[in-house]
Amino acid sequence: MPFFSVIIPLYNKENSIRNTLSSLLAQTFSDFEVILVNDGSTDNSEARALEISDTRIRLFTTKNQGVSKARNYGITKASGTLVAFLDADDYWFPNHLEQLSNLYKMFPECGLYCTNYERFFNADKVIKPKHIDIPSHPWQGIVKDFFKSSYIDRIAWTSAVAVPRTILNEIGGFKTTITLGAGEDTDLWIRLALQYDVAFDNEISSRHVLDAENRISLEKTLKRSYARLDEFQEEEKQNPSLKKYLDLHRVFFAIQHKLAGNMKTYNFYMQSVDKTNIPLKAKLVMAMPVFVARKFYAFKKYLERKNILVSIYD
Incomplete structure (x- = not known):
């Protein structure tokens, strides 16, 4: 049984999925499986993904039902102790899974494990989030007040978190009534933070890519x-x-x-x-x-x- 199950929902990301998968396969922590859920892509996303060959990657194709159902489907296929999420246009630095693994070892009773991230607009504009009442880098610990610390920028961002698989199954995963990236992740983090402690590592280990393709009209x-x-x-x-x-x-x-x-x-x-x-x-x-x-x-x-x-x- 792998330590991590990494779930990647894939929908029309032919220009980024290879880079995303490459960042995942470059992790210093290698005990993971990859569950890639092609959510009915209409471009060449699946073909681009298949260009990356690794026995840890399992590809599933479903009809297009939205990101929440794609992630929940991935959860049903997961076997790891922790479930991590990675969007098909985001990027992990090589230490990402190792940091999450260390957090779990330090704080095994938490329901949500988060690492810091950067927001990437272009090479000239890379923004580090602002978190209230979080000590300066380096720091790993239990977040005293998850909601207050997330007033400006969120502590939990989907491509920089991991959740124990048993807890995900107990709490019910992502709400499928919320569509097109309109808060389905926020809803889940709230439910987790109300029931469990949240652990955070202040070192940046992932990149949230923000470009014209991602902006909401x-x-x-x-x-x-x-x-x-x-x-x-x-x-x-x-x-x-x-x-x-x-x-x-x-x-x-x-x-x-x-x-x-x-x-x-x-x-x-x-x-x-x-x-x-x-x-x-x-x-x-x-x-x-x-x-x-x-x-x-x-x-x-x-x-x-x-x-x-x-x-x-x-």
Whole structure:
């Protein structure tokens, strides 16, 4: 039985899957299996993946049902002690699995193991996340307040986590009602963090690749089924950090729908938000007419192309 089962959902990533698999096979920790789930790709993703030959890789092909079902299908095929996830356009540095293995050895009772990551826009713009109340590098330990530490940038990012397989099966995996990358991972991390301790290694071991292919259009926003977050209402009444964490996500989801012209869904999310939890810059955007907000976001994207990153959430 391998120590890690690495699950990769694959959908139309012909330009990146070889690089992703190569980074996985270059790991210093080699006791793993790879479960590659081709989620009905319509390009040459599967052919590109098959160009990489390794006995640890198992390829499964399913009809297109979305990333949550693809990951859950991979979980049913997993046999490792820990399940790690890697998106087909992201990248692991050689020490990634070794760091996760060391975290597990240090803190074997945790339900979620996370390592630090970088956000890669291009060679001139690589951003390290900001985490609240996390000691300076190097540090490995139990996160005191998972939700507070994730206010600005998330502690748990999908391509930089591992979860004990038994716990994943007990908790039910990813919610399949959330579609097109609209919070299905966030929902799972919340459920895990409410029940288990979270271990974190502050050393960067993975790269989140952000390019034009990954950006969400306004049209796609209207097709997404976002995490509702209302299932955590009782927990957030007793947990101020969780309440603010959820409100920040509600504000983000609401603004996406405002930009897409869907004010009904915007109001649905905003009705649950404590106004004191809204960042000032987000309040300014929310006060703008839709056409002005769209112009603001177009200018924001222009600045990003000039390697100037602007966030309204910090």
